[in-house]
Amino acid sequence: MKFTKIAAASVTALMVATPVLADLVFPSLSYRTGPYAAGGIPYADGFADYFTLLNERDGGIGGVAIQVPECETAYNTEKGVECYESTKGQGALVYNPLSTGITYQLIPKVTADNIPLYTPGYGRTSAANGKVFSNVFNFPANYWNAASLAVNHLLEINGGDIKGKKIALVYHNSAYGKEPIRTLEGLAEKHGFELLAIPVDHPGQEQKAQWLQIRREKPDNVLMWGWGVMNQVAIQEAANIRFPMENFIGVWWSGGDHDVTPAGDKSNGYKAVTFHGVGDDYPVFGDIQKYVVDSGKAAGAGDNIGKAIYNRGVYAAMLLAEAAKTAQEIHGTADITAAQMRDGMEALEITEERMVELGMGGFGPSFTVSCENHGGPGTGAIQQWDAAAGSWKLISDFGGSDMDVIQPLIDADSAAYASENNITERCN
Amino acid sequence: MPEQLLFAIEVTLNGLMAGVLYALVALGFVLIFKASGIFNYAQGVMALFAALTLVGIQQGQVPFSHLINAIFGTHIHHFPWQVPSIIAIILAAGVMVFFAWLVEKYILQHLIGQPDIILFMATIGLAYFMEGFGDMMWGSEIKTLDVGLPQGLNVAIDETTYGWFGYGFFIDNLDLVATLVAIVLVTVLVIFSQYTKQGRALRAVADDHSAALSVGISLRFIWVLVWSIAGFVALVAGIMWGAKSGVQFSLSLIALKALPVLMLGGFTSIPGAIIGGLIIGVGEQLFEFAIGPMVGGATQNWFAYVLALVFLIFRPQGLFGEKIIERV
Numbered sequence: 001m002k003f004t005k006i007a008a009a010s011v012t013a014l015m016v017a018t019p020v021l022a023d024l025v026f027p028s029l030s031y032r033t034g035p036y037a038a039g040g041i042p043y044a045d046g047f048a049d050y051f052t053l054l055n056e057r058d059g060g061i062g063g064v065a066i067q068v069p070e071c072e073t074a075y076n077t078e079k080g081v082e083c084y085e086s087t088k089g090q091g092a093l094v095y096n097p098l099s100t101g102i103t104y105q106l107i108p109k110v111t112a113d114n115i116p117l118y119t120p121g122y123g124r125t126s127a128a129n130g131k132v133f134s135n136v137f138n139f140p141a142n143y144w145n146a147a148s149l150a151v152n153h154l155l156e157i158n159g160g161d162i163k164g165k166k167i168a169l170v171y172h173n174s175a176y177g178k179e180p181i182r183t184l185e186g187l188a189e190k191h192g193f194e195l196l197a198i199p200v201d202h203p204g205q206e207q208k209a210q211w212l213q214i215r216r217e218k219p220d221n222v223l224m225w226g227w228g229v230m231n232q233v234a235i236q237e238a239a240n241i242r243f244p245m246e247n248f249i250g251v252w253w254s255g256g257d258h259d260v261t262p263a264g265d266k267s268n269g270y271k272a273v274t275f276h277g278v279g280d281d282y283p284v285f286g287d288i289q290k291y292v293v294d295s296g297k298a299a300g301a302g303d304n305i306g307k308a309i310y311n312r313g314v315y316a317a318m319l320l321a322e323a324a325k326t327a328q329e330i331h332g333t334a335d336i337t338a339a340q341m342r343d344g345m346e347a348l349e350i351t352e353e354r355m356v357e358l359g360m361g362g363f364g365p366s367f368t369v370s371c372e373n374h375g376g377p378g379t380g381a382i383q384q385w386d387a388a389a390g391s392w393k394l395i396s397d398f399g400g401s402d403m404d405v406i407q408p409l410i411d412a413d414s415a416a417y418a419s420e421n422n423i424t425e426r427c428n
Numbered sequence: 429m430p431e432q433l434l435f436a437i438e439v440t441l442n443g444l445m446a447g448v449l450y451a452l453v454a455l456g457f458v459l460i461f462k463a464s465g466i467f468n469y470a471q472g473v474m475a476l477f478a479a480l481t482l483v484g485i486q487q488g489q490v491p492f493s494h495l496i497n498a499i500f501g502t503h504i505h506h507f508p509w510q511v512p513s514i515i516a517i518i519l520a521a522g523v524m525v526f527f528a529w530l531v532e533k534y535i536l537q538h539l540i541g542q543p544d545i546i547l548f549m550a551t552i553g554l555a556y557f558m559e560g561f562g563d564m565m566w567g568s569e570i571k572t573l574d575v576g577l578p579q580g581l582n583v584a585i586d587e588t589t590y591g592w593f594g595y596g597f598f599i600d601n602l603d604l605v606a607t608l609v610a611i612v613l614v615t616v617l618v619i620f621s622q623y624t625k626q627g628r629a630l631r632a633v634a635d636d637h638s639a640a641l642s643v644g645i646s647l648r649f650i651w652v653l654v655w656s657i658a659g660f661v662a663l664v665a666g667i668m669w670g671a672k673s674g675v676q677f678s679l680s681l682i683a684l685k686a687l688p689v690l691m692l693g694g695f696t697s698i699p700g701a702i703i704g705g706l707i708i709g710v711g712e713q714l715f716e717f718a719i720g721p722m723v724g725g726a727t728q729n730w731f732a733y734v735l736a737l738v739f740l741i742f743r744p745q746g747l748f749g750e751k752i753i754e755r756v
Contacts, residue, residue, distance in 0.1 A: 033563065035678045038570045173726040199726035203678045205669070206685070208442050208600075209716040209728060215598055216435055229678035232570065236672055240580045240600055258570040262674030266580070296501055301494065301567075303505075 023067040024060065024324060024336070026051060026317070027087040029097040034074035035203045036228040038258045039309055041300060043098055044070065046313025048299035049292050053284075054321060056291040061324050062334040075228075077101040084109060093324065093341040094118050096316055100176040103136075108421070110135045116342040120316050121146070121252055121275055125179060126413035128375025130346065131425040133414065137345050139319070139369055139376025141275040141401075143225075144409060146251045147180035148401035149273045149380040150223050151187045153249065156396070163192035168219035170210060170226070170234055173199035177225045180251070184223070186405040204230025211237040224250040231259040239266035246271065249382070255392070257307040260385045268387035271395070272308075275380040276315045276364045278392040280306025283359030284314070308383070308392055315364060322358075323348045346371055365398055371427035375410075378403065431595070438597045439717040440710055445603030447709020448610045452665040453686040454693065454701040455613070456658040461695045462634045463654040464536075466547045470555035472683025474524070474659060477562045479666030479675045481523050483571040486516035491565045513575040517663070524659030525652075532652045540647070559680065568677065573670040577605050606668045610702070613664065617657070617698055626653060634696070684729075688736035694749025703747060711735045 028047055031040035051066045060066050069090060071083035080102030084095060094116045097103060103123035110117040111134060119127065119138045127136035141149075154162050169184060171177035181197055188195040196219055198210050204226060211234075214222060222243065224234055231254045238248050246269040250259070255272025285305050293302035304310040327336045327344025336344070348369040355361050367377040378401045383392040418425065453475065460468040468474075484491065488507040497503060511519070535550050578601035590596035621627035632640040633650045641647055666675070669682050693704025712728040712735070720727045739747065 032568065033559075033677070035676075035681060037568045038676055041568060197725075199724065201726040201729045203681055205673060205678055205682060206446065206728065208446050209439070209713050209720070210725075212435075212439060212442060212598060212717075229673050229676060232673045232676075236579070241598060242581055258674070262570060262572045264572065264574070301497070301505065 023065050023091070025067045025069065025087075025091045025093055026320060027083070027090070027092045027095060028068050028070045029073050029080055029083045029087075029095060029099075029102065030070050031073050031075045031098070033072060034076070036075040039227060039253070039256055040075065040098065042256070042258075042304040042307055042310040043313040043316075045298070045300035045304055046310040046315075047096070047317045048313075049288050050284075050314045050317035051321070052292045052297050052299070053288050056295065056297065057287060061321055062328040064334045066321075073097065073099065073102060075099055075101075077105055081105050081109075088113060088115060091338075093336065093338050094320055094345070096120075096320070098122065100124070100179070101174070104175065107133070107136055113338075114342065115338040116345050118316065118320060118345070120319070121312070122176070126410045126417065128373065129410050129414035130369075130371050130374040131414070131427045132418045132423055133374060134426060135342055137369065137374040139348075139374060140365055140367055141378050141380050142375055143179040143251070144183040144406045145275075145375075145378035145380060145401040146273045147183040147223075148187060148378075148406060149382070149399070150249045150251075151184070151191065152399060152401065153271075153273075153382045153396060154221055155191070162220075165193045165221065166196060166217065166219040167193050168196040168198055168214055168217065168222045170198050170200060170207075170214070170222055170224045172204065172226050172230055173201050176227065176253075180223075180225055182409055183406060186409065187402065190402075190405060200226070200230055200234070202230075203228055204233055207233050207237050211241050211243075214238075214243065215241045221247045221249065224248070224254045226250065226254045231256070232262045235260060235267050235270060236263045238270075239263050245269035246384075249273065252308075252312070252380075255383060256309045257390075257392070258309075260387070261390075265387045267385055270385045272383050272385075272392075273380050274308070274383045274392075274394075276311060277360070277362060278306075278308060278311065278383050278394055282361070282363055284318075284363075285359075287359060288314070306391075311363075315360075318358060318360065319348070319350070320345075322350065322354070345369060346374070378406070434593055434595045434597075436714070436717065438595075439713050441597060441599060442603070443710035443713030444706055445600065445607060445709070446713060447689075447706035448603070448607045448702075449665075449668055449705075450685045450689050450708055451702045451705025452606065452610055452613075452661065452668060453682050454689040454705055455617075455698065456661040456665065457683075457686055457690055458693075458695060458698055458701045459617075459654055459658045459661065462698075463630055463650060464547070464633075465544050466551060467544075467695070468658065469548065469551040469683075470558060471658065471662060471686070472680040473555045473558045473562070474527075474662035475666040475669065475682060476675070476677065476679040477527075477558050477666075478520055478524055478659060478663035479573060479670040479679060480562050480566040480571070482516055482520035482575075482663065482667065483573050483670075483675050484566045485519050485523075486511050486513060486575075487571070489566060494567060495564060517575065517667075520663055521660050524663055525656040528652050528655035528659050531655055532648055536651050537648065555680075559677070563677075570674040570676040573667065573675050575667060575671070577602055577667070577671050579671065602668065602671055609664060609668070613661065614698060614702060621698075626650075630654060685732070688732040690746070691733075691736035692739045692746055694746025696750050697746070697748030700746055700748030708732050708735060 030044035048068045051068050073080040096118045100122050103119050117136045125142040125144050127133040250272040252274050260267040292298050323345040327340045331340045352366050365377050365379045379398045381394050381398045382396040384395045456471045488509045490504050493505050582599045582601050585599045586596035629645045689704040689708050693700030712732045715731045716727050
């Protein structure tokens with residue numbers, strides 16, 4: 001009798017926990033715990049809230065409801081792979097793990113399972129080459145674009161000449177943090193600046209030696225490739241040594257609101273690269289407030305709307321929703337499979353007209369994904385922190401990155417991957 | 429004076445300051461280990477929990493607001509008041525005393541007489557419980573800690589050294605405050621353990637539990653006392669580290685910085701924690717300065733452990749630890 005009860009309860013729990021098979025399932029491999037939770041939470045909230053908005057306002061995508069089952073990875077690669085294995089059977093359409101480490105582990109798995117992997121602004125940069133990476137997409141921009149965008153900004157404010165300048169890169173001593181080094185070395189050769197690479201070990205709570213080195217070396221600019229507590233400590237240490245904040249530029253993962261607020265007014269003027277709009281002055285956020293937050297369906301407390309990392313979660317969800325819609329149109333069915341979702345991502349076209357319809361006019365670039373190019377246009381802008389207003393402001397237009405330097409790196413890295421894994425190039 | 433020598437002196441001074449911050453964390457471990465033989469795995473999480481509680485009280489945050497809102501559909505987050513820093517610190521210390529009482533009553537009391545490894549495992553469980561409980565109580569977003577501590581370049585030192593050497597030394601004001609606080613804390617702890625009745629009782633328990641019990645010393649009271657003091661030390665460490673990075677989960681990882689300090693200084697010595705912290709602080713900063721650039725940098729984390737291991741080879745009980753000889 002007892003066993004029967006337990007079995008019945010287990011079946012009921014499974015029925016509640018497992019999405020209905022007809023739903024469109026976008027698993028969220030999130031991290032709301034652990035040392036990187038401060039960035040993981042707003043991203044996961046934005047990702048979930050946009051899909052909730054579509055459910056509440058539009059009845060899902062193409063009339064089919066959306067499910068966003070969350071699986072906690074704590075930014076741990078092993079847990080991320082476990083999450084993938086435990087959720088892929090639920091009809092998962094696409095994965096967006098928000099971790100470069102997890103991405104590297106999932107690339108061969110998603111390719112074998114024919115499930116798309118979406119890594120906007122992170123992951124394996126050379127996955128932009130769709131001829132080699134059939135199931136991985138990283139539009140609209142990647143790490144190497146970010147490195148180039150930061151250098152482009154320095155060129156812009158220095159009248160196009162940064163020859164002889166000393167630029168330091170403070171980076172997380174991991175695969176993620178080392179990503180921009182090759183690009184920056186290429187750009188240093190091209191523009192004649194000196195690159196000084198300074199690593200910071202995980203988690204980055206103690207950076208005294210690194211910032212003393214910066215104080216001694218007196219670089220003209222500092223670039224940062226950080227995540228988690230490393231960002232907050234770096235900005236505080238930069239303020240401590242009185243490094244001018246306007247000469248300090250972070251990648252978009254070092255450009256969250258929570259990265260600058262602990263240093264208070266001293267973080268005023270700090271800059272970061274971004275590949276999407278800032279603030280909440282877009283109609284879509286009004287809709288999220290009305291349909292999601294006010295109705296008590298928000299993933300979090302509803303107080304992250306308009307913050308940089310939340311916006312990125314919303315943007316990623318929007319692009320995936322548009323890809324799902326494209327897949328429905330291509331295949332003439334609302335109940336798409338993961339393979340069909342992949343086709344939709346590869347045929348995705350984002351126009352400014354469509355962005356306006358979505359309440360996100362000017363929030364991101366117009367672009368088209370193709371079989372060859374899974375990386376999008378590689379455009380971005382520079383945002384700057386206004387401590388008094390407590391918000392980011394865009395201080396540049398969205399511009400392109402230096403593909404003359406980046407494309408050969410993408411080609412070389414993807415060719416090496418293809419050779420190691422016996423992959424024949426597609427799209428011919 | 430050669431420029432490299434000036435840099436080395438600056439790095440050494442900053443290493444000493446960093447060492448004081450490591451020592452503050454190590455001190456909490458030593459206190460509990462000394463009095464009860466327990467290696468308290470939860471000490472780092474205690475620093476996080478104490479700092480979260482301090483900021484929560486200071487900012488008038490409603491505890492468990494996420495849970496309350498989820499259950500009752502409310503939208504409460506803050507009380508309509510803020511608490512002055514000093515009162516918030518006192519209240520947070522009070523919470524840590526209450527926490528010590530709970531630990532004694534619901535965990536330690538039931539494990540009296542158990543092997544040390546069981547008590548150690550209990551503190552692992554306690555650490556994970558506190559992590560989740562702290563998150564649930566105060567939320568897991570980064571919180572800005574501002575109790576009015578000065579931070580940034582000390583201008584007087586910068587200008588004076590510039591006048592002497594033509595190069596101004598960087599010393600962080602927060603590190604100077606941390607050093608002063610550590611000196612006061614250690615002095616008070618030494619006076620307490622040497623000259624007060626409770627302190628003598630604490631030392632008696634540390635020497636021999638059974639003998640202390642036989643002369644009427646309450647083991648339960650001593651445990652509550654020592655966990656309370658360790659909780660207060662955790663609060664101080666949480667304030668110093670939290671002022672640098674904001675209060676967030678990573679604060680619990682500062683325990684990793686204390687381990688090599690303990691290995692070097694010994695698990696049972698308060699001066700050992702301080703000296704060990706200073707040696708580790710200076711050693712890792714100088715190594716990063718001199719050798720780091722040749723081996724790719726970011727050496728501090730692993731070098732601290734290498735340094736501790738070298739000391740262990742020659743003095744297994746640590747510099748100031750007690751040599752335990754067990755005869756069968």
